[in-house]
Amino acid sequence: MTMSSECVVPTRQRVLHQQYREAPHEAWIRDYAQTVAGDTSDPFHGEVEPANNAGHRWAYGIHRAVGGDHDAPNPGDLLASALAACLHSTIGMISQWLEIEVADLTVDVSAEVDVRGALRVDSSVPVGFQRMHVSVTGRVVSGGNDTASLKTLAGSAEACCVVMQTLKQGVDVRSEWRLS
Structure with missing residues (x-):
C-alpha cells in the first residue's frame, strides 16, 4: 500500500463528502447477493452470486462440524x-x-x-x-x-x-x- 505523489483516496472522497452533505439520500447504497439454484439433493454445496461481480459465482460448502465436507469456503x-x-x-x-x-x-x-x-x-x-x-x-x-x-x-x-x-x-x- 504505497502512496504515490497524489493520494487517490482523498482526491476521490472529497467529491463524495461534498455530494453527500448536499444530498444525503445519495449516500444510501444497497449490496446484494443471491444463491444460484443448483442441485437440491446436495444441501452441503452451492453457489452465491454477489451483485456487481460480472456473473462470477463463488462456490461454497458447509463445515464438517455440521455434516458438510468443508471442501469449499463455508x-x-x-x-x-x-x-x-x-x-x-x-x-x-x-x-x-x-x-x-x-x-x-x-x-x-x-x-x-x-x-x-x-x-x-x-x-x-x-x-x-x-x-x-x-x-x-x-x-x-x-x-x-x-x-x-x-x-x-x-x-x-x-x-x-x-x-x-x-x-x-x-x-x-x-x-x-x-x-x-
Whole structure:
C-alpha cells in the first residue's frame, strides 16, 4: 500500500463528502447477493452470486462440524473474509488520509462458534458466532510511526469499517418467505 505523489483516496472522497452533505439520500447504497439454484439433493454445496461481480459465482460448502465436507469456503469463512476485506481496505483509505504509508498489510480474522446451538443439540447454546478475533500486521514505511498516529489510524479504521461496525452493533434482519 504505497502512496504515490497524489493520494487517490482523498482526491476521490472529497467529491463524495461534498455530494453527500448536499444530498444525503445519495449516500444510501444497497449490496446484494443471491444463491444460484443448483442441485437440491446436495444441501452441503452451492453457489452465491454477489451483485456487481460480472456473473462470477463463488462456490461454497458447509463445515464438517455440521455434516458438510468443508471442501469449499463455508458461510463462516465468507463472513470472516468480508470483515478482513473491509478492514484491510478501510485501513488503506484511512492511511492515505493520514499520510501514513503502510507496507505488508495483512488482516487475519478468525470466528468461533459452538455449533451445538445450530444443530439443536443444546438449546442453551446460542446460534451464531460467539467470538471473532482480528489481527492486523504491517509495517509503517513513512509518516506517523508514533504511538498517537498509529492509535488514530487503528481507531479510525475500526470506526469506519462497515462490516466491523455491523458485527459489533448488530443489524435488523427481516426475512420474507414465499414458498408455494
